[in-house]
Amino acid sequence: MNIRRPGLQTWRHEPEPHLKMRPTYKVRPHPTMRHTSGGYTGLMSVPLVAITTAALDLAALVAEVSSGDAGGHGAIATFTGLVRHHNLGRTVLFLEYEAYEPLAVRALERIVAEARDTWPGARLAVHHRIGRLELGEASIIIAAASPHRDDAFAACRYTIERVKQIVPIWKREHFEGGQVWLEGATADPDDNDARQTAYRIACA
Secondary structure (H helix, E strand, O other): OEEOOOOOOOEEOOOOOOOOOOOOOOOOOOOOOOOOOOHHHHOOOOOOEEEEOOOOOHHHHHHHHHOOOOOOOOEEEEEEEEOOOEEOOEEEEEEEEEEOHHHHHHHHHHHHHHHHHHOOOOEEEEEEEOEEEEOOOEEEEEEEEEOOHHHHHHHHHHHHHHHHHHOOEEEEEEEOOEEEEEOOOOOOOOOHHHHHHHHHHHHO
């Protein structure tokens, strides 16, 4: 699979045939992350965007988007994407996510900036997990705080639609009888038609 973005060189994604995961997952630090002894949930300042192998913490994300404006937000909307046990008629055993992390982080930052420009009163955060995920575990969490509930709902929905469009993350589904690679970025980040499609879905 080749990925080409304007102004960036082509990167070829070739997943290893036998991916081995470490028994203990740790956060992959973004430059803005500062650690305390608590690991992912012990960050002194929770980043608005993150790609991590650690279990996701929605409560920490909600606390981050609602911080610094006590009483200013009238609504907080959240989204959690979970690993389900059935897909396309198959019995799912577990999932593995891979990401081209430098571009994935930049894409998430871009989505947060787009949402901020579209809904100026909203404060948004999104974290995506990679590595092996078991049934029922969260693969992505999104939190949007806003003075108005409509904006919070719309920003949250817009974010998941844009994640599916432009963030270079791939999902390998392991099911009874086999495995298959699914999804991945489908649109150029600069494709305005794709962005407008996400906006229309968010505001429907």
